[in-house]
Amino acid sequence: MPMNTGYRGDLPPTTRVRRARILAIAAAVVFTALGILFLSFSGDTPLFLLGGSATIVQAAIMILAVSRASAAIRALSIGVAVLAVAGGSAIAFTSSATDGGSGVASLFGLAAILAGEAFLVHMLSRAVEVHST
DSSP states (O other): OOOOOOOOTTTOHHHHHHHHHHHHHHHHHHHHHHHHHHSSSSSHHHHHHHHHHHHHHHHHHHHHHHSSSOHHHHHHHHHHHHHEEEHHHHHHHHHHHHTHHHHHHHHHHHHHHHHHHHHHHHHHHHHHHHHHH
């Protein structure tokens, strides 16, 4: 009897697409909740307002990426992440003299979250694009 190695090569492409879509919906819910938390805890801090808004936009792009997979949507996701980090760095470095550097530290966390989201959008979009043809 052959040993089960956990290799999923025997799954049909429709199953892989369905799993990618389910993962995208679950991740979008989590990232939307994270964006709402950023917005609710921001206390009128521009960095967190920008971060929360960008996180929610990325979650919407994630849903769009698995329904209409294309290179343009993946580029849009990367563009949103880059613009949010660029705007956040401008905000963080201009306010670093008054907040003791906490804005710059928050920027690193925000950049990691947005990069992770952009990576997830890219991978899910590619999975749907490759396996749905």
